[in-house]
Amino acid sequence: MESQAQRVKIAVQKSGRLTEHSIDLLQRCGLKITRSKDSLFCYGENMPVDLLLVRDDDIPQLVADDICDMGICGLNIVEETRLKLAASGTNALFKQVFELDFGHCRLALAGPKGTHFDGPDSLKNKRIATSYTNLLRNYLKLNSISAEIVYFSGAVEITPQLGKADFVCDLVSTGSTLAANGLVEVATLLESEAIIIQTQAPLGDAKQGLVDRLLQRLDGVLQVRESKYIMLHAPRHALLEIQALLPGAEAPTVLPLEGTDDRVAVHAVCRETVFWETLENLKAAGASSLLVLPVEKMLA
Numbered sequence: 001m002e003s004q005a006q007r008v009k010i011a012v013q014k015s016g017r018l019t020e021h022s023i024d025l026l027q028r029c030g031l032k033i034t035r036s037k038d039s040l041f042c043y044g045e046n047m048p049v050d051l052l053l054v055r056d057d058d059i060p061q062l063v064a065d066d067i068c069d070m071g072i073c074g075l076n077i078v079e080e081t082r083l084k085l086a087a088s089g090t091n092a093l094f095k096q097v098f099e100l101d102f103g104h105c106r107l108a109l110a111g112p113k114g115t116h117f118d119g120p121d122s123l124k125n126k127r128i129a130t131s132y133t134n135l136l137r138n139y140l141k142l143n144s145i146s147a148e149i150v151y152f153s154g155a156v157e158i159t160p161q162l163g164k165a166d167f168v169c170d171l172v173s174t175g176s177t178l179a180a181n182g183l184v185e186v187a188t189l190l191e192s193e194a195i196i197i198q199t200q201a202p203l204g205d206a207k208q209g210l211v212d213r214l215l216q217r218l219d220g221v222l223q224v225r226e227s228k229y230i231m232l233h234a235p236r237h238a239l240l241e242i243q244a245l246l247p248g249a250e251a252p253t254v255l256p257l258e259g260t261d262d263r264v265a266v267h268a269v270c271r272e273t274v275f276w277e278t279l280e281n282l283k284a285a286g287a288s289s290l291l292v293l294p295v296e297k298m299l300a
């Protein structure tokens with residue numbers, strides 16, 4: 001059995017918005033884990049890969065400190081940590097590998113309904129409440145604005161009502177929390193989603209090989225999410241038009257159909273969503289017997 005040092009450690013949020021998606025993604029890469037409810041550690045049963053379950057805010061630092069080899073968390077936390085480390089004169093020792101297409105949100109500035117805002121200048125000498133002090137400071141610096149940053153670790157949205165701030169800078173997804181607190185979004189500082197980061201420390205051949213394999217599987221899992229296998233019959237003369245209509249498909253397989261002169265079977269992997277409209281357009285171009293199947297696994 002491998003020693004603990006040879007096992008790949010991945011930091012994942014313990015309990016929150018990203019937890020289920022992160023674990024599901026790793027399981028779809030073939031990882032089998034046992035997860036006890038309050039445990040901070042998940043042991044990989046079929047691969048030398050373990051999960052460390054922690055607060056999302058700690059994930060980039062754990063990877064930068066080489067305590068974990070990889071981590072899954074929001075770009076918002078990664079960028080906040082990168083700027084925080086830069087402010088203390090340290091280069092963050094992690095690299096961004098993939099965007100994972102979940103946990104979408106944005107870091108936005110908002111003010112009470114009716115607030116005057118016609119660009120960053122409107123923030124001059126105002127008090128802005130946030131838990132993202134480094135991202136906000138960076139935004140103000142880029143726009144040469146001097147304003148007061150008021151740190152709150154939570155419930156940032158209620159600070160204007162309490163008279164503690166003029167604006168807030170917080171994460172937004174649907175916008176309903178802002179609206180419920182009488183706030184209106186005025187600017188976006190960062191578009192965010194969950195990403196996977198990797199340490200920049202050398203891992204050694206065996207561990208690096210395993211990380212590369214995991215990343216290749218992850219890439220496959222992400223690619224098949226939208227992918228569909230499409231099969232149809234078509235007249236040979238319509239092939240060019242049909243190929244152009246197949247969303248995100250590489251060169252399709254074209255097979256002769258037994259007993260016909262000019263009709264062929266076309267099989268292709270489409271890497272984008274196949275809408276009903278696409279099928280209707282294919283039919284209008286001469287296609288028939290259309291079948292759309294899910295793709296379970298893909299290895300490029």
Ligand code: PRT
Nearest residue numbers: 016017055056057074103104105171172173174175176177
């Ligand atoms: O305990 P721990 O520190 O791990 O968790 P946490 O409470 O800090 O984080 P959590 O689970 O709330 O969020 C984890 C990550 O999910 C964030 O860092 C983002 O990358 C991402 N994410 C996506 C969000 C949201 N969407 C989101 N809507 N994080 C927070 N919110 C908040 C938002 O600030 C607002 O207060 O949810 C509230 C509802 O949002 P609306 O706009 O839909 O009303």
Ligand code: ZN
Nearest residue numbers: 055056057058
């Ligand atoms: Zn957090």
